[in-house]
Amino acid sequence: MAKVDGMALGKDYATQECSIARALEVVGERWTLLVIRDALYGVRRYNDFLVHLGIPRAVLAARLQALTAEGILEKRRYQESPPRDEYVPTERAIALWPTLRSLGRWGREQFGEPQLRYFRHVDCGTELGPYGECPACGFVVPVADVLMEPGPGADPDPADPVSRALLKPKRLLQPIEIEATRGR
């Protein structure tokens, strides 16, 4: 199944001499940026991505593998028996945060959505600016120091456990905690 030959990848923006095109070859496919977003939000397990994104299983498996191969996620054994792996964002994924932040802002500002999440500097509580900087402190906040909490537009009782886990304020990169058994 390996597509080892030359460079016949299906996603290539072949002749583009441009680092934007280069970036899109890696993260430009459908679902890919949402997988990375979830990883930064603290999602780590196959099943959690699955239910949170509503992505077809085969596509998720393909994306996780590609992202691992590109060094954007790291597959890591978190228990031996039964063997279970989680996917952890690497520096490369973390370096994408300002891009995701500014893309999200664009989406909300241009299409007048209600605010779904706040991102704050955990040290001072100030909401982040357009590219992830703290307006009060005057520097770009390290991703691990970003506090994520639900905004006024967020659904207060979502169906899937991952969305519920993301409702309580938490730092980015911090793994989510799924409630054990829920009585729905």
Place this chain on the structure above:
Amino acid sequence: MAKVDGMALGKDYATQECSIARALEVVGERWTLLVIRDALYGVRRYNDFLVHLGIPRAVLAARLQALTAEGILEKRRYQESPPRDEYVPTERAIALWPTLRSLGRWGREQFGEPQLRYFRHVDCGTELGPYGECPACGFVVPVADVLMEPGPGADPDPADPVSRALLKPKRLLQPIEIEATRGR
């Protein structure tokens, strides 16, 4: 051909409660961000997008129409006879510049490409920072004041006339000028 019904669009990240997903519904399809990038670089005409991107005609037509419908490009008559239209980036497209800038930087930094283009503050010549700000002046440079010029990695004699037109230093948004007839 109109897909007026409900919302059965093929690109929807249906259940995602997230402005990143919202943004990707609009600009997340293949080629779309590259079309917008070209528009910011000064490309305006159907044929110029076509040769510069190497995109299939049908896909280009579809993307231009969608982007126009979303208010990201504006279709504008630039001559009456024969009737010819150009596609001009709106504020919505311009607002996407920091995102594109940071995406491009990510691509170059993470994958160690040579620098293909410099973006400078036209007032002071300083190269822009990660999200389009001028490190010397301390503010985000208006897109119209960004000077684009080729970097060391750029092909000095590209095949298509659009790439050649993009070789000479110019401001973003400024329409490109194609050399009339070229003797290749």
Place this chain on the structure above:
DNA sequence: CACCGTAGGTTCGTTCATTGAACCTTGAGT
């Protein structure tokens, strides 16, 4: 021991989007 549940996949037939080549249209130029 038989059975069920869970995590993390793979397989497969259907549907949908992308591709590239060919064709069409309007008006200008010669």
Place this chain on the structure above:
DNA sequence: ACTCAAGGTTCAATGAACGAACCTACGGTG
């Protein structure tokens, strides 16, 4: 009368995404 350029549309073939079903390894329960 022909040819050319710009800006498209149409169409058959290919490739990717979808979703349902299936598979595997292990643990726990009765």
